[in-house]
Amino acid sequence: MTSSVPTLGNHNTILIHPSTSSSDLSVGCPTQGERLQLVNSLMLCCSFHRLRLHEGKVVKDRRHHLRTYPNCFVAKELIDWLLEHKEASDRDTAIKIMQKLLDQSIIHHVCDEHKEFKDMKLFYRFRKDDGTFPLDNEAKVFMRGQRIYEKLMMNTETSILATREEEGETFERTLVASELVDWLLAEGEMATREEAEHLGRRLLEHGIMQHVTNKHHFVDGGLLYQFRLNFRRRRRLMELLNERCRTIPESHDSPFCLRKQNPEGSNTSFLSVSPTKEIKMIVGIRRSSMSSSCGSSGYYSSSPTLSSSPPVLCNPKSVLKRQVSPEELQTPGGPYIKKTFTIVGDAVGWGFVVRGSKPCHIQAVDPSGPAAAAGMKVCQFVVSVNGLNVLSLDYRTVSNLILTGPRTVVMEVMEEADY
Structure with missing residues (x-):
């Protein structure tokens, strides 16, 4: 490792990226609608591949000079990974892809010392992993559209999506x-x-929906519309090099933010979870219902996971005494009572972890987080998220609903009554 990984700066600083001016977009750039399409594509592509890198352990806690840098990757290793997974044809192309992400403030050097992505042993990090992404109107509309899309696609039996005709032409979905x-x-x-x-007009203006023949804006009536974006299509990083506009303002929210236990203290409060060593300090992660939990203590530390590969856990066991079926929860006169929480995420998230399946449950709650303040406790079963019944879903699907939804989450849970 080179000496280019010095002491971290103020890790609590939220970097607000200046908005791109209209003059920046007027020279050699696409129209506003096309630019929004590029923003949407960039957000989808980078979110997908960021999770792949977490899953492949390319992004992980790393140590250098007795200091731990959470959730980061080594530039040289990442380029190797891109070539191995055919996301880039050669090292130069891989560097161009990552430079694109650096230019758009999707990634950054852990100490913000390098403005160029270098094929070296330097530490970089996704801004979604340290909470330095702002959330502007474009990102809010995008995430709202994604959530609506997923809800409609999930309820296929009662979905209002259908093949229909307009002006003599047939249109699907x-x-x-x-x-x-x-x-x-x-x-x-x-x-x-x-x-x-x-909302329909905003979704159309942001390139998420469109009239089937592009002749009308969104109007509450009998006209037909389609989703312009396929949120589930896998996007390749190479697509980012084909974008026409180089000044796309980025604005993700951060579902996987590290939170200092002592905000006034030094930067050394970040520690890695080791499978073989005792943990001296636990770092809470909020807005991370996909993150590994530390049992019922309410604190958890690790990176997001996509598959069943075992993460490093402080306590990998479920907090439940036994698994409960959806039917048992809904039995009239049963021992379970329903509660509704409205949880408003703060600067670093919601502060709880979801685990399990059919139904999933609350595995951990950060005692200083918004969820705890709303009354959430471990062992509660998740019934609905923002009005969508999730009793038959697993924790990954529920996590995705939460992560792609609004900052304010309305959750119905059931817990065993104390008689």
Whole structure:
């Protein structure tokens, strides 16, 4: 390791990236609609590959000169990974891809000392992994659109998506505007038809939806619309090099943020979880319902996982005494009572971990986080998230609903009553 990984700067600083001015976009860049499409593509592509890198242990806690740098990757190793997984044809192309991410403030050097991505043993990190991404209106609309898309795709039996005809042409997976408005109201996404129509217009203006023939804006009526984005399509990093506009403002929220136990203390409060050594300090992770938990203590530390490969846990055992079925939870007169929490995420997230399947449960709660303040406790079973029944879903799906949803999460849970 080179000496280019010095002491970290203020890790609590939130880096707000200046908005791109209209003059920046006027020379050699696409239209506003095309630019938003590029933003959407960039967000989807980078979110997917970031999780792949976590899953492949390319992103992990690393030590250098007796200091631990959480959730980072070594530039040289990452380039090797890109070549091995055919995400880049050669090292120069891989560098160009990562430089693109660096330019758009998706990644950064852990100490913000290098503005160029170098094929060296330098530590870099996704900004989503240290909470230095702001959340602007474009990102909010994108995430709202993604959540609506996933909810519609999940409920295939009762979905309002269908093959329909308009002006003599047949279109697949269409939405009737008025039915979408009805659905948004029924799902609690919006309170009035006017608000629902306004949301539809925003989704169209941000390139997430479109009229089937591109002739109309979104209107609460009988016109047909489609999702313009396929949120589930795997995007290759090479696609990022084909973008026409180089000044795309980035604005992800951060679902995997490290949180200092002592905000006023030094930067050495970040410690790695070791499978063979005793943990001297536990670092809480919020907005990370996919993160590894530390049992029922309410603190947890690790990186997000996508598969069942075992993460390093302080206490890998479930906090549940026994598994409970959805039918048992919903039995009239049973020993379980329902509670509803409205959890407003703070600067570093919500402060709880979801685990299990059909139903999933609360595995850990950060005692100083928003979830604990709302009354959430371990061993509660998750019934619904933002109005969507999740009793038949696993924790990864529930986690995705939370991570791609709004900052304010409304959750229904069931817990055993104390008689």
